[in-house]
Amino acid sequence: MDFELVFLAVPTLAKGLWLTAILTITSVAIGFNLGLALAVMRLSKNRAMSSFAKGYSTVFRGTPLLVQLFLFYYGLGQLSFVRDNPVLWWVVGDGAHCAVMALALNTAAYTSEILRGGLMSIPAGLVEAAQACGMSQLLRFRRITFPLAIRQALPAYGNELVLVVKGTSLASTITVLEITGHAKRLMSQTYAILEIFAIAGVLYLLINLLLITLVRLLEARLTRYLPR
Amino acid sequence: MELGLWQVWEGGWISAILRGAAITIALGMASMAFGAVIGVGCGLIKWARIFPLTLAVDFYTSVVRGVPELLIIYLLFFSSVEFVARVAAAFGYEGLAGNGYAFTIAVVAIAAISGAYSTEVVRGALAAIPSGHIEAARALGIPGRRIFRRIIAPQMLRIAVPGMNNVWQTTIKDTALVSVVGLQELMRAAFVGAGSTRHPFIFYFIAALVYLAITLVSQGGFDWIERILRPRTRK
Known part of the structure; x- marks a missing residue:
């Protein structure tokens, strides 16, 4: 391996690492809350609410993230009422903002399915x-339903987090220079394709390893009552 | 607000999109088939823990499942372009970077990704077979190859179907990524149409609908297979 190349590539890709991390954290923060709301809607007795949640998850899980990203970035950017609305244009007009929106809406669909499984697993x-103790609905959700559901859903949610990290790489297709964007640029500049791939791949594997470890630790903490 | 529905119809883009959809489906099926072969092979190695090979399989699945698909596609395309051009030039062909070549590399890339996920599904299915079944077969003196054919393989197939459904769904969605390196599949057809008519919204919307149709129809197909393979039990 060429050391000069490593000195060139590592700082560049590390710059991208920062953006990848920001994209991941923001879209997970938004997507988790949306997903939770969708899961609760999906299980509600209100027909309109549950079918909306079902339709949402079918559409977002049935189409590629790349199509969603392009539809938001190029498609919505074409519509004049989006261009004229400063708030909407702030979201759609910038590649990074738009990528966060697409990723958040996309992960919300998957998260809602994962959390729905967790919510359904709670013994009636x-x-x-x-209810017999007189807890209000909100208190019941906060103290009983949610903690049990999240404990059940955590392993599957860890996998979803890895998918979000991998999903951020698509932001490079709409001009956002995160790890993959920088890697592609370096590949076409230096022709050292395998070396650049290896460095970028190691960065992604490190992020994913860190996330999985955090999820495992959280899981161990949430199930600390279990005998080991 | 001008959506450009008329331009889509008049420019003959519908047939271009449908041609792209056919390529997407062909690409998805070919990659899924190769991926399943990789998955069964690597899954068996991982399940049986065949020593040096299991390390290689572990490396393969953790790298492919941990690194973005797009990066893997860039690696395979960019590193093969030069190589293939050189081979083609050696045999007297010039400019062989046509659709056939792109399709082949796309199948390799998507099959490698799909195979890593299939491996995990197959390994999980094998692990779910009760060990008593295999012990009982051994106690009856059934030879190893027949145990695989009559006891292990049928159960593995049945247990693996829901997981393979998930792999298929991600595989068909992953084929969209190949559009960034120029294969004329569904996403690329939408991209070209959006660029030349300047009506991206309607083109990506149609592409999304076609992908949705593909995933919904194949979901129905998998539900059907699952029903057929379900063991008949006495009520």
């Missing part, structure tokens, strides 16, 4: 007991 007796 626990909820009934909480």
